[in-house]
Amino acid sequence: MIFQQIITGIIVGASYALIALGLNLIWSITDIPDFSQGGIYVIAAYVSYFAVTLARVPFFLALLAAMAVGSVISFILEKFLYKRWRGSGRIQLLCAIALFFLLSNGAILLWTPKAKIFPAYLQGGIPMFGFVLSFQRIVVLAVSTLLFIIVFLFIQKTKMGKAIRAASQDREVAQVVGINIDSVNSMVFIIGGALSSTASVLISPLYAVFPAMGDLPLLKALVGGFGSVAGVLIGGLGLGLIESLGSVYLSAAYQHGFAFFVLLIALMFFPKGLFGKV
C-alpha cells in the first residue's frame, strides 16, 4: 500500500515538476506567472486524445504532435501578446489569466465538459511489492526523467542555455552584454509549452481528459516552480509524495490543500526559494 502511494506520488509529482520547470523558466526570465500554460495543458491533452482515437496515431507520435502544438501556441502567445507589454507585469498577468479562461472555456465549448477516457496504449506491468506497476506509469517516469536531463543539459551546456541563465539573473545587464532578449523569451516559452504539453499527455491515460483538468496541476506547479532545475525537481516530487501519502494517512478531502502548508513551511525557512535562481 505504502509503496503504491509512493509510486503514485512520484508519478504525479513528476508531472508537476515538468510543468513547474517550464513555468519557472518563463517566470524567472519574463516575470510572467504564465497561467495560460494551464490552458495549453488542456489543449495538448485533447490534441493527443484525438490523435490517438480519431487519427489512430501511435501514442508517442501523438505525444510529439501535442508537444508541437503546445510550443507553437505558447510561442504565438508570447510573440503577439505578452511581448507587447514587456515591463508592465500587471497587464501581462491580466492577459495570462484571460488566456487561461479563454483556452479552458474554449475546450468546454468545442468538446463539452464531459470527461473523455484515454484508451490504454500499453497493457500490463511489472508486479512489485504487492501491486502491479503498469508500463504506462513507467513511461511517465522515463519520459519525464529524459526531458529533465535534456533541459538541464540545454541550460548548462548550450550557448542559448547560458543566455537564459544570464537573463534570469539580470535582464538589463544581459541585454547590455549583447544577449538577444527576444530570442531568449521565445525560447523559454517554446520550452514551457512543450513541457506542459508533455506533462498533460503523459498523465491523461492514467486519469481522464476534461476541460477543467488544467486548473489544479497549474496551481501545484506554481508551488514546485521555485529556483533551480534541481529545486523544481525536488519541489514537484516532494509535493506529489506529500499529497499522495497525505491523502491516505491524513485526509483525502484536503489532498489539494497540503500544498499551502508545504509552501508556507518551505518558504519560512527559504524565503528566496529552495535553490536560488536558474
Place this chain on the structure above:
Amino acid sequence: MRIKLKNLIAPAIVVLVLLLIPQLASEYVIYVVVLAMLYAILAGSYDLITGYTGPLTFCHGAFYGLGAYASALLTLKAGFSFWLAFPASGIIVFLFAAIVGYPALRLSGHYFAVTTFFFGHFIYLVLLNTVKLTNGPMGLRDIPAPTSFLGINFHALSASYYLILVFGLLAVVLLFLLVRSGVGKLLVSIRENEELSEAIGVNTAFYKVLAFSISGGVAGLTGSMFAHFFRLLHPTTFAWMTSEMVVIMALVGGMGTLFGPIIGAGIVTLILELMRFAPELRFIIWSVAIILVLIIEPKGLMGIVGRLRVGQGGKR
C-alpha cells in the same frame, strides 16, 4: 486634501441612480446591482493591498467567503443578531489576515503571490469539507435577514438593498480617506520602493500586514452582507475563480486608483450578467474582450478616462 466640486458630479449621478433602482427596476435587476455593488467593494478593498501597497494577492475570494461563513454561522449556531455578527465577521477576517499575512508577507513578490493562491484554495477546501460546521457541499440555508433596526424591516428586498448601498458608500468613503491619509502615502511609498522607504524609517513589514488585514477585513464585512442578503451560502461561490475575478476587475479598472477597480467591478459584473443568454460563450467573449481592451488601452478604464480628459484639454 481638496476635492473639486466638478469631480463630485459623476459619483453623485451614480449614487442617485443606485438610490432609484429599487423604485424603478425589477427584482432581477436589483439582485444584479447588489452583486455588482458587493464586487465593487471587494475590488476597492483589494486595491488597498495590491494596488496601493504593491504585493500581488490571489485570496480575496477566501476573505469574502470567511466573512460570509463567519457571519452566517454566528447567527445560525451561536444565536448572534446580524448587528453583532456583521462587525464580528469583519474583525475575525481582519485577525485571520494578520495571522496569515505576518509570516507570508516576509516572502518576496512571487512567492507571496503563490502562497496567497494556496491559502485561498485551502480556505475553500475547509469550507467544503468541515461538513459538521459548514454543511459542506450542501451549503448553508435559512440564514436570517438582518433583524429590524430603527423600525426598518430588512426582510423587504428594497430595505436590504439600501442597507448594502449604505455599507458600500461608507466602505468606499473610508477607503478613500485611508488612501488619501498619511498612512495611504506610506503604503504608496512601499509600493514604489520598499528598500528606500525602509531606509527612511518606515516600518514596511507592519504597514504591509496592516494593509493586507484591512483589505481582508473589508472583504469579510462584504461577505457578511452577501450572506444575509442572499440568505444561502455555498463553498463554490468562494472558490479560486472568485479571487481571480476580483483581480481581473481591479486590473480592468486600473489598480492604485481606488475608483478604477470599483467601476471595473460594476462593469464586469454587468457584462457577465448581460451575457447570460449565451452561457457557454460567456467567458470566451469576455476573455477576448479583456485582451482587446489591453491591446487598445493597457492602463485599464482609468487610463481611457485620463486619455479622454487630456483630449478635452483638461489636466489629470
